[in-house]
Amino acid sequence: xxxxxxxxxxxxxxxxxKMVTYQVSDISNDMSFLxxxxxxxxxxxxKGDEPVAFDHDCREGICGSCNLQINGEPHGPDRGVTTCQLxxxxxxxxxxxxxxxxxxxxxxxxxxxxxxxxxxDRIQQAGGYISVNTSGNxxxxxxxxxxxxxxxxxxxxxxxxxxxxxxxxxxxASAMLFTSAKVSQFALLPQGEVEADRRVLQMVEQMDKEGFxxxxxxxxxxxxxxxxxxxxxxxxxxxxxxxxSIK
Amino acid sequence: xxxxxxxxxxxPLAEKWTKHKNDINLVxxxxxxxxxxxxxxxxxxxxxxxATLAELGYNVKTFCYQDSPRRAHSIAAQGGINAAKNYQGxxxxxxxxxxxxxxxxxxxxxxxxxxxxxxxxxxxxxxxxAQGVPFAREYGGLLDNRSFxxxxxxxxxxxxxxxxQQLLLGAYSAMNRQINRGKIQPFxxxxxxxxxxxxxxxxxxxxxxxxxxxxxRHSAHAVVIASGxxxxxxxxxxxxxxxxxxxxxxxxxxxxxxxxxxxxxIHPTCIPxxxxxxxxxxxxxxxxxxxxxxWVPKKKxxxxxxxxxxxxxxxxxxxxxxxxxxxxxxAFGNLVPRDVASRAAKERCDAGFGVNKTGEAVYLDFSSAIxxxxxxxxxxxxxxxxxxxxxxELGKEVVEAKYGNLFQMYEKIVDQNPYETPMMIYPAVHYxxxxxxxxxxxxxxxxxxYAIGEANFSDHGANRLGAxxxxxxxxxxxxxxxxxxxxxxxxxxxTGKIPxxxxxxxxxxxxxxxRLEKLVNTKGTKSVDHFHKILGxxxxxxxxxxxxATGLKxxxxxxxxxxxxxxxxxRVPGSTNEMNAELEKAGRVADFxxxxxxxxxxxxxxxxxxxxxxxxEYQTEEGEALRDDENFMYVAAWEYTGKPADAIxxxxxxxxxxxxxxxxxxx
Numbered sequence: 001x002x003x004x005x006x007x008x009x010x011x012x013x014x015x016x017x018k019m020v021t022y023q024v025s026d027i028s029n030d031m032s033f034l035x036x037x038x039x040x041x042x043x044x045x046x047k048g049d050e051p052v053a054f055d056h057d058c059r060e061g062i063c064g065s066c067n068l069q070i071n072g073e074p075h076g077p078d079r080g081v082t083t084c085q086l087x088x089x090x091x092x093x094x095x096x097x098x099x100x101x102x103x104x105x106x107x108x109x110x111x112x113x114x115x116x117x118x119x120x121d122r123i124q125q126a127g128g129y130i131s132v133n134t135s136g137n138x139x140x141x142x143x144x145x146x147x148x149x150x151x152x153x154x155x156x157x158x159x160x161x162x163x164x165x166x167x168x169x170x171x172x173a174s175a176m177l178f179t180s181a182k183v184s185q186f187a188l189l190p191q192g193e194v195e196a197d198r199r200v201l202q203m204v205e206q207m208d209k210e211g212f213x214x215x216x217x218x219x220x221x222x223x224x225x226x227x228x229x230x231x232x233x234x235x236x237x238x239x240x241x242x243x244x245s246i247k
Numbered sequence: 248x249x250x251x252x253x254x255x256x257x258x259p260l261a262e263k264w265t266k267h268k269n270d271i272n273l274v275x276x277x278x279x280x281x282x283x284x285x286x287x288x289x290x291x292x293x294x295x296x297x298a299t300l301a302e303l304g305y306n307v308k309t310f311c312y313q314d315s316p317r318r319a320h321s322i323a324a325q326g327g328i329n330a331a332k333n334y335q336g337x338x339x340x341x342x343x344x345x346x347x348x349x350x351x352x353x354x355x356x357x358x359x360x361x362x363x364x365x366x367x368x369x370x371x372x373x374x375x376x377a378q379g380v381p382f383a384r385e386y387g388g389l390l391d392n393r394s395f396x397x398x399x400x401x402x403x404x405x406x407x408x409x410x411x412q413q414l415l416l417g418a419y420s421a422m423n424r425q426i427n428r429g430k431i432q433p434f435x436x437x438x439x440x441x442x443x444x445x446x447x448x449x450x451x452x453x454x455x456x457x458x459x460x461x462x463x464r465h466s467a468h469a470v471v472i473a474s475g476x477x478x479x480x481x482x483x484x485x486x487x488x489x490x491x492x493x494x495x496x497x498x499x500x501x502x503x504x505x506x507x508x509x510x511x512x513i514h515p516t517c518i519p520x521x522x523x524x525x526x527x528x529x530x531x532x533x534x535x536x537x538x539x540x541x542w543v544p545k546k547k548x549x550x551x552x553x554x555x556x557x558x559x560x561x562x563x564x565x566x567x568x569x570x571x572x573x574x575x576x577x578a579f580g581n582l583v584p585r586d587v588a589s590r591a592a593k594e595r596c597d598a599g600f601g602v603n604k605t606g607e608a609v610y611l612d613f614s615s616a617i618x619x620x621x622x623x624x625x626x627x628x629x630x631x632x633x634x635x636x637x638x639x640e641l642g643k644e645v646v647e648a649k650y651g652n653l654f655q656m657y658e659k660i661v662d663q664n665p666y667e668t669p670m671m672i673y674p675a676v677h678y679x680x681x682x683x684x685x686x687x688x689x690x691x692x693x694x695x696x697y698a699i700g701e702a703n704f705s706d707h708g709a710n711r712l713g714a715x716x717x718x719x720x721x722x723x724x725x726x727x728x729x730x731x732x733x734x735x736x737x738x739x740x741x742t743g744k745i746p747x748x749x750x751x752x753x754x755x756x757x758x759x760x761x762r763l764e765k766l767v768n769t770k771g772t773k774s775v776d777h778f779h780k781i782l783g784x785x786x787x788x789x790x791x792x793x794x795x796a797t798g799l800k801x802x803x804x805x806x807x808x809x810x811x812x813x814x815x816x817x818r819v820p821g822s823t824n825e826m827n828a829e830l831e832k833a834g835r836v837a838d839f840x841x842x843x844x845x846x847x848x849x850x851x852x853x854x855x856x857x858x859x860x861x862x863x864e865y866q867t868e869e870g871e872a873l874r875d876d877e878n879f880m881y882v883a884a885w886e887y888t889g890k891p892a893d894a895i896x897x898x899x900x901x902x903x904x905x906x907x908x909x910x911x912x913x914x
Contacts (some may be wrong), residue, residue: 011825012825012826013697019616023592025352028522029820030521030522030524031524032521033524033661034526035524035525035526038524038526038776042774042776044820045774045818045820045829047776048820049820050820050821051820051828051829053826053828055314056488057318057320057487057488058320058322058323058487058488059487059488059526059527059529059621060323060485060527060529060530060656060661061319061656062322062323062409062411062412063313063318063319063322063323064317064318065313065314065319073913078254078659080655081659084662085656085659087659087660087662089662097647110458110826111825111826114826116314117314117315118313118314118435120425121315121316121317121433124419124420124423125423125424125426125427126427126459127427128420128423129379129420129421129423129424130378130379130420131379131424132374132377132378134295134298134299134302134374134378134421134725135299135302135374136375138370138373138374138377139373139377140373141332141372141373141375141376141382141390142378142389142390143333145384145386145387145388145389146384146388148385148386148388149249149382151381151383151384151388152381152384154379154381154698155381155383155406155407155413156414156415158406159409159412161412162315164319183380185379186379187889189379189381191376191377191378210410
């Protein structure tokens with residue numbers, strides 16, 4: 001198929017960006033979206049132009065690097081996939097596709113479609129861990145049974161890949177889904193309960209500091225999340241936060 | 248030059264590690280504060296090592312090319328992590344894990360290292376659970392296990408199909424705790440482009456800030472390389488796009504021996520190549536072989552009809568299918584080790600029984616598992632006389648709970664529903680057993696330079712068993728390196744900060760800068776990917792699943808010519824002082840173009856078949872690998888002397904004192 005691409009180009013953080021239009025042809029249905037971008041970049045390089053910069057790495061939907069806003073939606077029109085798992089069969093010959101970086105104050109653009117998501121790392125550093133040393137002198141793994149249901153819910157929360165789609169989907173650019181996923185993972189496990197209060201207070205404080213917006217329960221994040229992280233996590237984080245605040 | 252001794256402690260196998268830990272020197276806590284350690288790579292090995300070293304009190308700097316340590320490719324590991332816990336009571340033990348690993352590696356790994364790996368495996372699980380890794384559990388609240396290829400017990404712990412992700416996020420959280428304390432300084436979007444040696448010792452690195460393009464000097468008392476494997480030398484592999492050999496190759500060129508480069512794992516269950524546009528291959532976890540049965544049509548006509556789209560796999564009856572692994576290897580069936588399963592798939596496809604358009608695919612079929620689970624579930628739920636449709640429905644639910652994310656991934660890529668029609672799979676490059684040579688302490692032949700995880704060669708011999716990569720990465724990082732590095736650093740307590748304004752740093756930085764400038768100033772006509780793809784084709788066709796002397800000699804010549812063309816014809820747009828993805832790729836491909844040659848040279852010199860290294864000249868009448876223990880029971884460690892063609896071979900003989908070396912059989 002032949003496509004028209006309108007892509008955000010920006011040389012670096014200090015210059016102004018703009019949309020630029022490109023044409024690509026002979027795109028096959030079996031290509032992934034990023035393979036289509038590879039075709040464009042090869043085309044640009046052969047003409048002596050600079051290729052479009054975008055983050056990507058594993059190309060199997062798990063590293064969380066890729067993060068394109070495609071036709072106004074984080075990771076594009078398909079559900080439950082990252083940009084790298086989106087396939088061109090979701091588009092039609094002659095389509096115009098608009099490709100932008102994830103937009104949020106807390107995610108400044110570095111170049112073209114590459115944004116700085118280090119705010120997510122700092123939220124995790126504020127408390128997204130259990131304070132045990134990695135010495136191996138811990139008790140046997142089976143000494144504390146964990147209810148399967150809780151272990152499974154903890155796991156589902158932990159499958160967050162930190163891509164930032166929740167922030168990009170939110171009209172407030174809120175990072176509540178991301179933060180609550182980590183808070184929930186640990187809150188649901190006996191190992192994480194011990195420092196649950198400190199964790200939720202510190203992580204929320206850092207989240208606010210980074211300039212993310214508030215949650216107004218529109219639920220857009222849950223719909224756009226490639227890993228299906230549930231809105232219930234936000235509710236759980238709010239409970240945890242309240243519990244910790246009134247102690 | 249550093250020492251080329253295994254430094255394995257003397258004494259009985261089971262006591263070596265404990266004794267060694269008691270014998271080696273320690274650094275006292277106050278002195279640790281004065282010692283800096285650089286860790287390159289933040290996957291399971293690098294991330295866990297950085298966290299543990301920082302906990303111990305060292306000042307750690309981590310480097311990764313990704314925008315966050317959490318994105319290292321360990322995250323993509325799916326199936327599980329082995330540990331000799333024997334929770335299932337099925338006869339597992341440290342010795343059995345050790346034995347399986349040595350045998351799985353076709354008797355080409357070091358006994359002492361492998362035993363230690365098995366010994367600490369149980370600790371890893373304890374540690375990860377304490378850290379909040381949400382492993383799969385049973386209804387009783389205890390940890391669940393599954394089985395993986397090449398073994399007869401269930402010792403694999405897992406978190407659905409995202410075990411690597413959960414373990415990496417565990418290590419990442421341990422790192423975050425130390426970053427928060429200021430004990431780890433993370434340098435993300437940074438790439439190590441050379442090591443700096445002072446008085447023969449590793450004393451720092453030159454790194455490029457990938458956002459600004461600036462070259463930076465970082466000094467330390469020791470440098471740990473944890474940058475993963477080099478599977479991307481094949482262009483198409485299950486590795487991440489950015490996975491590269493650069494850090495390992497740079498230290499190799501500065502004196503670290505490179506061991507067994509030809510030992511590469513071709514994983515049997517990956518989604519087949521669909522066309523020339525393909526940028527990477529996607530793995531379907533080996534855990535699927537617990538429940539999936541692998542087959543091709545018995546009759547060639549059926550295979551041809553399927554390829555032409557005239558027949559569907561579901562139309563073939565049981566007796567029209569050839570479950571070739573179950574047929575050839577009745578004892579292990581679909582759970583033979585990876586190298587065996589891959590070769591068997593290639594054999595069937597080469598013989599004309601392949602099933603997709605290209606003829607390079609076999610089926611992985613879940614229909615019998617779905618019915619089996621469905622019946623069990625119907626019994627549990629007290630459903631009397633369930634219809635086939637009901638059984639199927641219940642069975643699908645069970646299969647979905649086990650492998651849901653993998654099935655979804657398959658459907659998104661291939662556009663077929665694997666619950667209804669069998670998956671198509673084919674082998675793909677996945678893991679490299681070879682790597683930087685290290686001694687028992689995980690030190691390379693450069694004093695003060697260590698290599699851990701997939702980057703080193705140490706534990707998997709000629710073939711790695713499934714679910715053992717995660718085990719090795721975490722064992723090295725959490726439990727081995729933090730001890731052994733102390734022995735070396737104990738001599739550095741009075742050294743003080745290493746200055747970065749020395750002649751050695753000047754020279755290293757100049758060398759790096761000139762090379763980068765050469766890449767952008769060549770201004771040729773062909774893109775980096777153009778060269779990478781050609782290299783990949785040479786590697787896959789002539790240095791891939793089956794190799795022979797003629798092909799290997801051709802490959803060496805072709806790679807040499809390609810390398811020369813690369814340096815004359817490559818086109819890298821943009822400049823060195825900005826974010827420049829093409830420049831990053833160019834540097835990595837330049838290194839692959841050197842490594843590829845050494846890889847082929849190693850494969851040519853090893854005149855035997857073992858594990859993942861299959862030389863067509865050396866096989867049994869039944870087509871199984873024919874090992875030559877008389878002449879090749881050694882680790883081939885190559886010393887760089889100016890170009891890959893001139894690399895000098897050093898041999899580390901392998902002694903098996905505790906295991907009887909046998910012909911490896913899974914029949």
